[in-house]
Amino acid sequence: MISDHAVALADAMRAAGLEMAKGGVVFDGRIHRFRVACDKAGSKNGWYVGHLSPAPAAAFGSWKTGESHTWRAEALKIMSPAELAEQRRQFEAVRHQRAEEEARVHGEARSKAARLWGMTRPADASHPYLARKGVKAWGVRQLRESLVIPARDASGQLHTLQFIGADGGKRLLTGGRIKGCYCAIGRPAETLLLAEGFATAATLYEATGHATACAFNAGNLLPVARALRAKFPRLRIIVCADNDANTPGNPGLTRAREAALAVHGSVAVPEFEVRNK
The missing domain is CATH 3.40.1360 (Dna Topoisomerase Vi A Subunit; Chain: A, domain 2)
Incomplete structure (x- = not known):
């Protein structure tokens, strides 16, 4: 089942123009950076984070363009109020993680830009x-x-x-x-x-x-x-x-x-x- 969800998420990322250049997705609640297939070698502008519980869901996007997307498994079970609250908490945590990671990535790029300039x-x-x-x-x-x-x-x-x-x-x-x-x-x-x-x-x-x-x-x-x-x-x-x-x-x-x-x-x-x- 995990592999089915991974394939579905990868398909959604590809449809959004954010196909991973290599590797596959994992659902561990952590932000992962990756090279988007159309980006230059060595870059890691793409990001995603996935959860399996209480229901398979994920968020992904690009530091380069600033875009972000959410994904949920098509065949979701009917969740209880507690499960819905937990999924909302997870997505809120993802937003905070993404903001922190984005600030770090942008800060590193700012320093490099100043040095190169x-x-x-x-x-x-x-x-x-x-x-x-x-x-x-x-x-x-x-x-x-x-x-x-x-x-x-x-x-x-x-x-x-x-x-x-x-x-x-x-x-x-x-x-x-x-x-x-x-x-x-x-x-x-x-x-x-x-x-x-x-x-x-x-x-x-x-x-x-x-x-x-x-x-x-x-x-x-x-x-x-x-x-x-x-x-x-x-x-x-x-x-x-x-x-x-x-x-x-x-x-x-x-x-x-x-x-x-x-x-x-x-x-x-x-x-x-x-x-x-």
């Missing part, structure tokens, strides 16, 4: 990525062959780093907090732009002169928009969407609209010319 040098203006994108190195530095983009919270605290190689490959520092963190370009005046990637943010800043924030990914647009609105309550915020027209659900536009709506902002959407063949 201190080792960087001013970015080479002719770096292949910058040259290919046609933008300047606004606030960007370089470590060996990689550009280094800082991710800070609204108070200016450095939390993590994004590395961009000469080939355009991107990776974030393992374990670093990204939710609500961004790379700022320019000094805000009346209007503040928000975009996903650094190259887009830099292009917008150079084209408009408006201060711009890079959120690093579509899922972080909403947390960053809220952080910016709290810091700049009177500024006009325009969320500049990535138009993922060829991706089902157009996540770039969908997340941009959600972010703009939450902070009473506007959305700017790039239009692409459709040519008849």
